[in-house]
Amino acid sequence: MALTNTSDRYGALTKFFHWLIVALFAWQYFSGNVMTGMERGSLVAGIGQNAYFNWHKSIGLVALGIAIFRIINRSIGQLPNWAPTLGNGEKVFIHRAEQVLYLAMFVMPISGYIYVMAGDYGVLLFGEWKLPNPIGKIEALANGAKWVHIVAGYVLAAAVLGHVLLVLRHQIFMRDGLLWRMLPSQRK
Numbered sequence: 001m002a003l004t005n006t007s008d009r010y011g012a013l014t015k016f017f018h019w020l021i022v023a024l025f026a027w028q029y030f031s032g033n034v035m036t037g038m039e040r041g042s043l044v045a046g047i048g049q050n051a052y053f054n055w056h057k058s059i060g061l062v063a064l065g066i067a068i069f070r071i072i073n074r075s076i077g078q079l080p081n082w083a084p085t086l087g088n089g090e091k092v093f094i095h096r097a098e099q100v101l102y103l104a105m106f107v108m109p110i111s112g113y114i115y116v117m118a119g120d121y122g123v124l125l126f127g128e129w130k131l132p133n134p135i136g137k138i139e140a141l142a143n144g145a146k147w148v149h150i151v152a153g154y155v156l157a158a159a160v161l162g163h164v165l166l167v168l169r170h171q172i173f174m175r176d177g178l179l180w181r182m183l184p185s186q187r188k
């Protein structure tokens with residue numbers, strides 16, 4: 001498999017980053033909802049609230065680094081041609097959904113970062129390193145960023161749902177193997 005995209009398929013780097021972000025975002029949604037919903041002093045799966053917060057913030061910042069790699073990888077390389085089974089309306093939908101997905105890959109971690117820095121909660125990276133706070137406590141900014149983080153989380157979830165439903169519609173009902181285009185051994 002080629003490392004970069006070619007005109008007829010996605011390369012290894014695009015596929016690797018795609019599924020890495022899926023895994024990291026799955027963790028972000030799980031941990032985000034667990035940590036905000038749990039009782040103080042309680043444990044979920046043997047893990048306390050502070051640890052969930054630390055790992056949510058830390059993995060979120062790692063995801064920001066990957067999003068930067070990913071957008072560079074996409075902008076310097078080429079994209080494969082459209083799958084031949086996509087209709088014109090679907091191409092427009094995919095294009096818009098991908099814009100939202102890329103935007104969310106930045107808005108989510110940046111709003112989370114601004115929220116915790118402006119709220120003066122800080123980031124203890126992987127439970128070990130306290131990051132400096134270049135913003136300082138600004139309550140109004142923290143509230144705004146928290147609001148953006150929560151709303152963007154719903155917008156991202158809707159875009160992912162639309163993206164996944166489109167892929168599954170093709171894969172399961174149209175049986176055109178669209179999903180294979182993003183899997184390691186492309187069969188189509």
Ligand code: HEM
Pocket residue numbers: 025028029032033036056057058059060061063064108109110111112113115116123146149150153
């Ligand atoms: C990279 C992608 C990220 C995703 C997908 C994500 C997703 C989420 C979700 C789904 C929630 C639950 C929201 C709710 O209360 O309904 C949440 C909460 C939260 N996130 Fe993130 N997050 C990300 C990155 C970050 C980063 C980098 C930070 C900080 C450095 C952060 C800090 C927080 C905090 C403090 C909360 C709790 C907000 C509250 O008190 O309601 N997040 N996040």
Ligand code: HEM
Pocket residue numbers: 014018021022025074083098101102160163164167168178179180181182
């Ligand atoms: C956090 C969740 C997800 C995000 C942010 C995301 C994002 C993207 C983006 C931006 C692309 C365009 C290629 C690129 O620039 O990398 C893409 C393509 C693709 N995604 Fe996802 N995706 C997510 C989840 C999923 C899931 C769960 C599936 C499986 C059903 C999936 C299947 C695909 C496929 C098959 C393509 C290639 C479509 C084509 O032929 O062009 N994605 N995804």
